[in-house]
Amino acid sequence: MIEFFNVFSYSQDRLLLKKISLKIHKGEFVYLIGKTGAGKTTLLRHIYMDLFPTQGNVMVDQYSSSNVKLRQIPYLRRKVGVVFQDFKLLPDRNVYENIAFALRAIGIRRKELKSKVLSILTHVGLNHKRYHMPDLLSGGEKQRVAIARALVNEPFILLADEPTGNLDPEASKSTIELLERINQGGTAVCIATHNYNLIKFAPHRTLVLENGEIIYDLASGQLNKIVNI
């Protein structure tokens, strides 16, 4: 479903990714862990083709980074949901409008739109707050809205870049639980984090990145073999 073939990526002279070869299967839950600057975000950006490899190839669904056309990228992104640490919500729109916007922006009809938004809001447990403005939500709730927006197009994978970075431990746990529930529904989840406790709380396959290179690819529960958590 997602495959990196010996990917090297440079920005000017700086090495961003080095010799990355990996496969993320359908419905898998994967962590990318590493220090700041290790290459986690860069790797995610290669998946939603915001960045392209200098050498090697990235396959996402049927799209290949080596021959994808710029006009095809929006269609690829409809299959890949992305969530950020800072939520990226539109501050002047309520919860419902924030999610509906993602559907309107890809030309979904009004009839279809309402049922989709309400369904995803129920899924993330925020239906009762659909008319709230983002300012009135807690960090955890904001992240749920961001997750709902990323999921409303029914992507096959959800990429989350430090999704708990701005959240307290309780909200972090609840966000991870939500992501696990989403994963159980069949959507693959890939989380970039530097929070080892998160992985301890909900263990899954973990890729450890250092200086742009994957130094470990660990199965669920094996992280304690390399780090003393």
Place this chain on the structure above:
Amino acid sequence: MNLLFFLKEALIGLKRTKISALITIVSICLSLNLIGIFILLGLNLKDIFFRFYKEIEVEIFLEPKISEDQISKLIAEFQNYSEVKNVRFVSRNEALKEFQDIFGTDISGVLTENPLPASFRLTLKSSFSKPETVEKLTSKITGLPGIQEIIYQKEIINFIHKYFNISLIIIGVFAVILIVIMTILVFNTIRLTIYARRDIIQIMKLVGATNFFIKGPFIFEGLLQGLIGGILSILLVWSITVIVKNIFLSNLFVSAYLYTFVIGLGIFFGLIGSYLSVNKYLKYQ
């Protein structure tokens, strides 16, 4: 559906960036107003010159001993000229009467005979009023039998023709400069608006909106700004014309096309400005 989305997003955008939208609208309005005034000036200048050109008259004095037959031949000849709109024969008696009407003195008592010659007054078509055309016509007439002298307002025609062209060039240059300034101004203010709303562009890109969908609201926003700027500018130009008509120039020429042109130009600049700005932003993203 798409158009509705674009329109809705454009209105939200205008509401969200009130100040910069207002700056853009005011810039468009003032620039269009200046362009409108320049066009108004040009049109009125043209109107004044056309009015003058319509009345260009060449007076041909005839020899005293010219026969009736020769006069008839000359009338036929002049009526044949494509440059001539109207031919009027003024007999010696008519000339004397005109003289007396103008100066209010009866010279028949002082002079034993009428000293004034008979003449033709040719009114030229406005399209044949250029100095070189009039010159050509007079030299053609000079060679005809029975012609004594030809008089027309040569210096005035030359003067007006020369300064009319210079004025039109000056107005045109100013209009072009204003259009260029306006394009840069609109382009930059819209670019600032777009930059202030990069979050929405980023979200649209992330959720898989095509470039067409991303550009749509911004282009609509530009169109609305141009339209509002154009309407305000028309109101301003209209107010100015009303004031000028009532106070200085009652016969000020105002064309309805001017308003259409100004509003069209506003929409055009709003569209082009926003299209170029959003395109540039997306290109360097």
